[in-house]
Amino acid sequence: MSLLRAKIQDVFNEPACEENRGKDAKARKKGCSKPLTPGAAAGGCAFDGAKIVLQPITDVAHLIHAPLACEGNSWDNRGAASSGPTLWRTSFTTDLTELDVVMGQGERKLFKAIREIKEGYGPPAIFVYPTCVTALIGEDIEAVCKRAAEKFGLPVVPVNAPGFVGSKNLGNKLAGEALLEHVIGTVEPDDAGPYDINILGEFNLSGEFWLVKPLLDRLGIRVRACIPGDARYFDIACAHRARAAMMVCSTALINLARKMEQRWDIPFFEGSFYGITDTSEALRQISQLLVKKGADPEILGRTEALIADEEAIAWKKLAAYRPRLEGKRVLLNTGGVKSWSVVHALMEIGIEIVGTSVKKSTVEDKERIKQILKDDNHIFEQMAPRELYAMLSERKADILLSGGRTQFIALKAKTPWLDINQERQHPYAGYDGMVELVRQIDLAIHNPIWCQVREPAPWDCQPAVREQLPRTKSETATLHAVQEFASTMADDFGEC
Template identity: 45%
Template sequence: MSSKPKIKDLLDESACEYNKTKKQACNAPRPGATTGGCAFEGAQISLFPYADAAHLVHGPITCLGSSWETRATKTTWPGRDLTRMGFTTDVSLNDVIFSGEEKLVKAIDYIMAHYAPTAVFVYSTCVTAMIGDDIDFICRQGAEKHGIPMVPVHAPGFVGSKNLGSRLGGEAALQHLVGTLEPETTTPFDINLIGEYNVTGDMWQYRHLLDKLGIRVLATLSGDGRIKDIRCAHRAKLNVIVCAKSLVSLTRKMHEQYGIPSISLSFYGKRDTSKGLLAIARALGDPGLVARTKKLVAYEEARLEERLKPYRDVFADKKAVLNTGGNKTWSIAAALQDLGLEVVATAVKKATGDDRARAREYLGEKGVLMMNPGVEQARLIDEKGAHLLLAGGRSLYTAIKKGIAFADVNQEKKKSYGGYDGLLNLAEDLKNALENPVFKLVARRAPWQK
């Protein structure tokens, strides 16, 4: 029996309110859709932070370049961190003709003999999907032989975008891992964090606050996660989608199968961190927990405001342009507003309908939602008189040409900006950028140039 998910069902997501009003499904494949990241990459982003699992790419070795250490996810895994390893079957022309299944079996045996993971994710790629290698059969055979979960991930790049690939990764985890093990203990306040990948340690900026409130993170998908924990995720009392709306299909199905309700929130900025903590407490339905949360929020906000005082004058009357993707189009915008900056434009090309609606809510009617940021951001910097550009590394040259400050807020960044303490990290980095004379100096013409 094949475990291939029905792509059409994932595209027409009933839990997405914006999908109902569109003639074409969200993330439907179209020419050029994979230039910003294909489905294979999206699936790996969803699952790769499981450091105790081996991630085996069944395809040409070139696909491994899009997989190893896809994002700088941090982990406290005490053993060998397998996210630091790149595993591939290195499918060649002969394998295309005669099948690569034998190679896949040998690769799994090799991984088990040398690395002893707690699970193996096997990712199909464009080539192996087209030649029809049966990774479901190989994974069932491998699981029986080695006694651990072998998870086939059907997310070849050609099926669609990175966003769709994240859903496919979630489908694989739900079908093959969730509900396959019982937790040793449960509490009334067990939650799952869904779509939290712990990039640069974001989760650690707020998890200690959950611990203070007595809220236990039973499982994560997948930041600093453990295979054992995600197998027990069906016993949680609440699913918390942390920004990544691409996994709404997963939470809907967990509600249908296990009765677990879900909420969606962000831990970027003061306002959203406070709202998020209170939303979790209220969703768990305990008045005592809500009261404790309000008290903790008030304490943390007062502490944060005191520490932000030195930065307020630096950010007064400053304008920013934000060019990033997905939930960051609005979550980082909210954090910037909490610091006192005016966000005059944000890029929404890679955002969902829900993300765009939230971006409009935060920026107001005067804010610009950029659909073609590569072309628009330079013009808007001039028109709006922006002082700061926040984007990925490729946009640094735009900031240099315009002589304004720049900050990298993509996954390549080295610091976490999540939670209350993360907002302080963001404030320090933006202060340093705004006060750094290099951006104005490097934009000047040489003395001998007219």
């Protein structure tokens, strides 16, 4: 636990984080997130954050050393996609019980589980995650993993991020620490080249990275490792031989990018593949970093030619949507990199942004939003459901872009809604992804169902014709019988 405590303090003292550098020593020790309420994991705990970062590594076995519910609550909570291995889709847990805890059988059960996975699946590596229970009772996960690695001849990686140590964002960074300590740099590739890069913080949600990788392939740029989206263990182990890196989500793995730059001289920048302009700028910066690291400068010209071709195609496709969407008002209730990258992407085609949340956004994210919107009034830290409903029901926005948690607020307000968070079904990255995003917004806003649901219900429009018609004898007799019964009940039991 002392090692874990030291590692957490190291993560809190992140020199690459501008917000963290501005704090005094006392504030820095508290980290960036609000403390968790004991027993409440809403928004994700540290274990959940670590699992999110590492589970998309598709060919390794992810073993949860904990009671069954920990794995049940964390399995497949992101829409990451794989182009090959499916082992990451299999749940592995030691299913620790009360008897195991009382009798001290946890470590032995963990060792046995590692052996069964090795014999039954033969993965290139096994990642072991302790959770609150196993950390609190003092299970020596690192010792068991080291012994198992020696015994079975494969890497067994301890991921020390039990839920009680902090928030999901802290778990993201602890996962990066585990990769640095046990994975990256453990294998030397025999094919390292001057055009190798790493992509950090890209999760390949709905296969988004597959829309970007062909662009890099056309430039002759090889993605040595995409961490974690659609990653392989061997690629991550060789990631230290890349020449440059792009950081997609700095709140998750900024510590990984900084330490890889310190240890292996891999420069990085933060960019986005959302929107035409941002995608083009990301490609330019990747090429420029590679040239600084020794690549042939001719790649700069090829990059500009590729950008010109792809932008022309994308703008031609978007031209059909501009008359239908120009002036439409969008409210974004998301966070992180999407709080500014999606804003910029939508404004490129004339859509008005009436508000965007900056929850889980860094200081750099917030500064980008201010530069794009030119108005702080459209930026909010967090909007309560009641306020969100009021804004939508008053028709201050034509569509809500958010995650699944707020979709029912939009539906109650009879407002179109589109999912842009991790559960989304469509990829929105790159040039083709931007066209797809605009297409989905157009389909949502112009869906004829909204005209129907906003109309008054038929029973609110029909005149009370029935009251004007004379009652039949049977109706009159029934009404008298009901009134007499009600009177009798009132006499017997008193009036309500």
